[in-house]
Amino acid sequence: MRKTAEPKKAVKRVPAPPAAKRLGTRKVPKEQRMEQILEVAGVVFSKHGFHSTSMEEIAEGAGVTKPLLYRYFGSKDALYLATITQVGNHLMSGLKLLMSTANPTERLKLIMLSFLTFVERHREGWSVLYNEALTSVGPVGEKVGFFRNSFIDACARTIEEINGVEPATTTPQPPVSLQALAMANIMVGAVEAGARWWIQHPNIPIKDMQVLIERILVPGLARQ
Numbered sequence: 001m002r003k004t005a006e007p008k009k010a011v012k013r014v015p016a017p018p019a020a021k022r023l024g025t026r027k028v029p030k031e032q033r034m035e036q037i038l039e040v041a042g043v044v045f046s047k048h049g050f051h052s053t054s055m056e057e058i059a060e061g062a063g064v065t066k067p068l069l070y071r072y073f074g075s076k077d078a079l080y081l082a083t084i085t086q087v088g089n090h091l092m093s094g095l096k097l098l099m100s101t102a103n104p105t106e107r108l109k110l111i112m113l114s115f116l117t118f119v120e121r122h123r124e125g126w127s128v129l130y131n132e133a134l135t136s137v138g139p140v141g142e143k144v145g146f147f148r149n150s151f152i153d154a155c156a157r158t159i160e161e162i163n164g165v166e167p168a169t170t171t172p173q174p175p176v177s178l179q180a181l182a183m184a185n186i187m188v189g190a191v192e193a194g195a196r197w198w199i200q201h202p203n204i205p206i207k208d209m210q211v212l213i214e215r216i217l218v219p220g221l222a223r224q
Helices: 030-052 055-062 066-073 076-098 104-121 126-134 138-162 178-199 206-220
Strands: none
Touching: 030 055, 030 066, 030 076, 030 126, 055 066, 055 076, 066 076, 076 104, 076 138, 104 138, 104 178, 104 206, 126 138, 126 178, 138 178, 178 206
């Protein structure tokens, strides 16, 4: 007797895992790819500083080729400037929203808190990135100076409102008084110094730092 062939057992197919997405694939829009590269570059620059960071390291971390990195940004200097610009634009967006706060004293507190919040989120590398950029010359130094002066101007105008000066509605806005500008420079410098100290003492909650800064700075803002 001929043996009847046994039916073949169905083989259960396991779907292959999805391929890891690389930023260098054509499916990723250029704008999105550049944003992701800048995020990686910001982390690497923050950890090692500008001079110790290589384009190879950034390209590897971003999952793109080194030629693509140069095609998008041209040079390490240009990539560093783009990184600083991205960080500053985020800060400026938050500052613009805060300036709509009606109560000037509360607004000033929120401005200081927004700066501390940014430092807390980038605690690991903020000191390296900020200090290095602040002492830079050329386009990087100019860009950092622009963002920093924007914060100083916002603080100065808020201090004037605390002292009874009506907020300007014209564009461009009139210059602030020398007294308010001096106080704003002192305030921003003090908050920056406090942030550098805070980085070395990570166990202190942000709310405690906020209270310490407000105790020192806010009572002296009003004219005596």
